[in-house]
Amino acid sequence: MILGISASGRKDGIISKTVKAILEASNSEYEYISLSGKRINGCIGCTLCAADNQCKVKDDWNxxxxxxLMADAIIFGAPNYGGTINALGHACLERTFCFRHREAFSLSGKIGVAVSASYSEEGTSLVNMIIKKSMMVNKMSVVGAVSAHGYSQCYTCGFGHNCNAGNVVKKYGPLDKIEKKHLPPSFEEQEDTIFQVNNIGKLLRSLGV
Structure with a gap:
């Protein structure tokens, strides 16, 4: 079974659609989880998980x-917020610390795929690197990554057309109005992302997960 996780705060954003597309392309049994609206705290360093490799902080992460633990493969997707992985995604990955006490490495051998989305190539690379590093620390087998084109909040905040600090003005200059032609490509319009998705799906099928 493949577990797909979208760490985006948006339930149906680019990350969600990319993770779902990979799951569907795999032609395997899968389950999808969105972290949107979930309460996931960071690790508090209590070390109570050392005895049995189970986190004792009680929230939606458990x-x-x-x-x-049940999955054969995990596809983890997260957006770029402020030049790094978003807090929700980081907290979710951080909590997997509980899985690797006393050399147990509960996620060891599971297949991992990283997914990120950003309005810059640099942003997607960094987020994918963080996700892959977390997987590798847990001794997972990382087989690939997908980098999608993100959708900056500046396009929907209501002030992006003339805000000099935002990405709209950086790209187009001040606008009277943000029109459809100015919007970033939707997932369905991202041919390069879909190409990556299909390749990862084929790879997962070949691995028999």
Whole structure:
């Protein structure tokens, strides 16, 4: 079974669509989880997980942890916020610290795929690197990554057309109005992203997950 996780705060954004597309392209049994609206705290360093490799902080992460342990492969997607992975995604990955005490490495051998989305190539590379590093620390087998084109909040905040600090003005200069032609490409319009998705799907099929 493949577990797909979208760490985006948007339920149906680029990350969500990319993770779902990979799951569908794999032609395998899968489950999809969105972290949107979930309460996931960071690790508090209590070390109570050392005895049994189970996190003792009680929130929405515990159910996700059980699904991670059951999965044969994990596709984890997160957006670029402020030049790095978003807090929700980071907290989710950080909590997997509980899986690797006393050399147990509960996620060891599971297949991993990283997914990121950003309005800059540099941003997607960094987020994918963070996700892959977390997987490798847990001794997972990372087989690939997908970098999608993100959708900056500046296009929907209501002030992006004339805000000099935002990405719209950086790209187009001040506008009277943000029109459809100015919007970033939707997932369906991203031929390069879809190409990556299909390749990862084929790879997962070949690995028999």
């Amino acid at each position: 159910e996700i942890a059980e699904k991670m």
